[in-house]
Amino acid sequence: MANSPSGDSMTARIVRVLETFDADRTVQTIADIARRAALPSSTAQRIVAELAASGLLERDEDGRVRLGMRLWELALRGSLALRLRQAALPFMEGVQARVREHTQLAVLEQDEALFIERLSHPLAGANITRIAGRLPLHASSAGLVLLAHASPALRERVLSQRLRALSAETQTDAAVLRTQLERVRREGFVIAPGTVETVSTGVAVPVREGRRGPVIAALAVVLPRDAPTAGAVDELRRAAAGIESALAAP
């Protein structure tokens, strides 16, 4: 049903249209969308019209297109991301009030770390993370925590691919990473200096669903490169325990 001659489903084509939007492209013409989604212009036009009729996209007077509030509402109101973020926010604010740099929460999504919340001090140092943005699992501190606690199959799939370097210090040797991930599991935290940007150090801990349950998120702070990290590890561990209790509450 609803399949194009090329065999992709209508849903897949809708996703391709939605994927053309990001933080740097919040408003697009239909021609932009067609080009970026690699769809014939008439197909893009029809899909945009349908999505606009349902409120998932919105059009302005000039015919330019943006994501609709209705899409945001549907995506959020029944989502695990919202539940997790609501449980985490008070504890993230506590960390942020004391560490005063960047505090962020990430989950595993399609073999990458997807950031679902970020708090930043106005005067904090560098940090390329964005909410709803992604970083490679092997490079970011949050990603390393998620990778350490992922299924062995996922971990090997990620480690067997070509590992991209984000900075001169990103570890891209799978054997070295395997040893590092084992240590993350044993010690319960990771300190990753310079792996995303040379000017900063990421520190991250796991957040579990239930005290001994599976790891469902990573809580991280991003510090200036040479800042002390011991206090941050303690802060993050306390906050993670708080989030785990909040998630367990009815």
Next chain:
Amino acid sequence: MANSPSGDSMTARIVRVLETFDADRTVQTIADIARRAALPSSTAQRIVAELAASGLLERDEDGRVRLGMRLWELALRGSLALRLRQAALPFMEGVQARVREHTQLAVLEQDEALFIERLSHPLAGANITRIAGRLPLHASSAGLVLLAHASPALRERVLSQRLRALSAETQTDAAVLRTQLERVRREGFVIAPGTVETVSTGVAVPVREGRRGPVIAALAVVLPRDAPTAGAVDELRRAAAGIESALAAP
């Protein structure tokens, strides 16, 4: 294209499936989804399979279905809601640190107030608002601000419908509301005691896109019914000005 015998588009059916999820129903069986979306079971099954293949839905081992992180990501990363919320959050935290009740941000969506952010003090009083939840424009303080500044056509459309009472004190007389909305435009704030719940008072101000631009959101606090409101109005006005400046920054 992709239309069912009943004439609704594939997109509309996808929206109907997504709409069956909310904060109280984050995990459902396909049978639940089919019933709530009023779709034949085989159709629901196919749509869920397509949405799961694209990551917009996720299935657990028992075949139960939840919204996917991918949907959350697509909905957020290029959205006006995220931009607005990121600009507003530091100022909302400032209000929240001083007022210590509930601080929330709403936008106009499909003739209702849609709440896109909420911060709450652990010991704060009653508040039925949820993030990604809605309230009627004529009843909530944020809604009254949005309605006061909506287009005359939208305002008359809302006021000409049967106005639902959320509490014994919700104003449902269109003529009285018209006078009240005029005052909101003139004074730049609204104080709405008991209109959502008898135990609380909402206070709200508009947030503009550019200092003299259109109103794009309402910033509100929810206070215990008999709390003083003057300080809250000042707090909200200062915060709204801050958000407006942040939105104007590149």
